[in-house]
Amino acid sequence: MAETETELVTSVERGLAVLAAFHPDRPAMTLSEVAKASDLDRASARRFLHTLLARGYLRADGQLFRLHPAVLELGNAYLAAxxxxxxxxxxxxxxxxxxxxxxxxxxxxxxxxxxxxxxxxxxxxxxxxxxxxxxxxxxxxxxxxxxxxxxxxxxxxxxxxxxxxxxxxxxxxxxxxxxxxxxxxxxxxxxxxxxxxxxxxxxxxxxxxxxxxxxxxxxxxxxxxxxxxxxxxxxxxxxxxxxxxxxxxxxxxxxxxxxx
Incomplete structure (x- = not known):
């Protein structure tokens, strides 16, 4: 089914953009780098980063954020289904x-x-x-x-x-x-x-x-x-x-x- 713009949940879209910003060429990023890579302002990027941290999908090393192995659950769910x-x-x-x-x-x-x-x-x-x-x-x-x-x-x-x-x-x-x-x-x-x-x-x-x-x-x-x-x-x-x-x-x- 094709989605209309009114059916899209912007917060979910932005959260996924934060996860997708991490890449083999940039496995660790600062808040500013995440904001730039996901096309978000710093305040929004900070909220999404801390939400993903709290849910276990990211980890923090000082000022750097990295993906946590918990994100594999998302891909494994696809492969299992x-x-x-x-x-x-x-x-x-x-x-x-x-x-x-x-x-x-x-x-x-x-x-x-x-x-x-x-x-x-x-x-x-x-x-x-x-x-x-x-x-x-x-x-x-x-x-x-x-x-x-x-x-x-x-x-x-x-x-x-x-x-x-x-x-x-x-x-x-x-x-x-x-x-x-x-x-x-x-x-x-x-x-x-x-x-x-x-x-x-x-x-x-x-x-x-x-x-x-x-x-x-x-x-x-x-x-x-x-x-x-x-x-x-x-x-x-x-x-x-x-x-x-x-x-x-x-x-x-x-x-x-x-x-x-």
């Missing part, structure tokens, strides 16, 4: 066991690709990915596949609003999205996240053909060659997506899918 990541994990694990490449699943949240499931390989990777990691959708293979699953009207709004900022060429992004729709997969060198990393992603769809997630792998380009992609990784990843789809459709009643 969401069937899709739980359904996907054994199939992703099987894929990793066969190819020894890390695999992940992401969903689209606004303009961000958010990792909701991750199975690491035994090989060392310098790229840091965990459940809850988020990246601008246009900068990852997973994100491009998710964008390709959105309606044309949504995509035009996304591009017109400049939410793909940082992409070297919006026309190239359109072409990439078109290629995902045509081919059913996307591969890219993830130069925007880490040099030397090659990634492959495919969509996971529901019974109506709507993209509900994307699964993918990332590996060093010297290990994941184009030949390996075409001959082994792509067919195996596509098969894994189909297995997840079948398991998801068996677990979720058709009426529930139609109501989404």
């Amino acid at each position: 969401s069937r899709l990541p739980r359904i996907a994990l054994p199939y992703l694990s099987d894929f990793v066991g066969r190819l020894n490449e890390s695999a992940s699943m992401a969903v689209l949240q606004g303009d961000q690709a958010v990792c909701v499931a991750y199975v690491p390989s035994r090989r060392l990777m310098t790229a840091h990915l965990t459940v809850g990691s988020r990246f601008p959708a246009h900068r990852t293979a997973l994100g491009r596949v998710l964008l390709a699953g959105k309606p044309d009207e949504w995509l035009e709004g996304y591009l017109a609003a400049g939410r793909s900022g940082g992409h070297p060429d919006p026309a190239a992004l359109r072409a990439e999205i078109a290629s995902v729709r045509r081919d059913g997969w996307f591969t890219a060198d993830e130069e925007n996240l880490e040099a030397g990393i090659r990634a492959l992603a495919v969509p996971v769809r529901d019974s109506a053909g709507v993209t509900i997630a994307a699964i993918g792998i990332s590996s060093h380009a010297d290990r994941l060659s184009q030949a390996t992609l075409a001959e082994a990784a792509r067919p195996a990843l596509t098969e894994t997506a189909h297995r997840i789809e079948r398991a998801y459709l068996a677990a979720v009643p058709l009426s529930a899918v139609q109501r989404r």
Whole structure:
């Protein structure tokens, strides 16, 4: 159901903005830094910080505020309630066991690709990915596949609003999205996240053909060659997506899918 502005609770929105202000690049912030990052005045930021402190979602080290592990309860509640990541994990694990490449699943949240499931390989990777990691959708293979699953009207709004900022060429992004729709997969060198990393992603769809997630792998380009992609990784990843789809459709009643 679409919310109108009058139905939004501003205080909740601002409190969430304070939590979202904390980031791996800024794990600890002063009151002034939190106010700036969450676009609040100091007085409002102070009230939200102390409320979150009292509820155990933040901790204070002198003048610095940090997230407390209690915030994991919020993410764990989503993972416990969401069937899709739980359904996907054994199939992703099987894929990793066969190819020894890390695999992940992401969903689209606004303009961000958010990792909701991750199975690491035994090989060392310098790229840091965990459940809850988020990246601008246009900068990852997973994100491009998710964008390709959105309606044309949504995509035009996304591009017109400049939410793909940082992409070297919006026309190239359109072409990439078109290629995902045509081919059913996307591969890219993830130069925007880490040099030397090659990634492959495919969509996971529901019974109506709507993209509900994307699964993918990332590996060093010297290990994941184009030949390996075409001959082994792509067919195996596509098969894994189909297995997840079948398991998801068996677990979720058709009426529930139609109501989404």
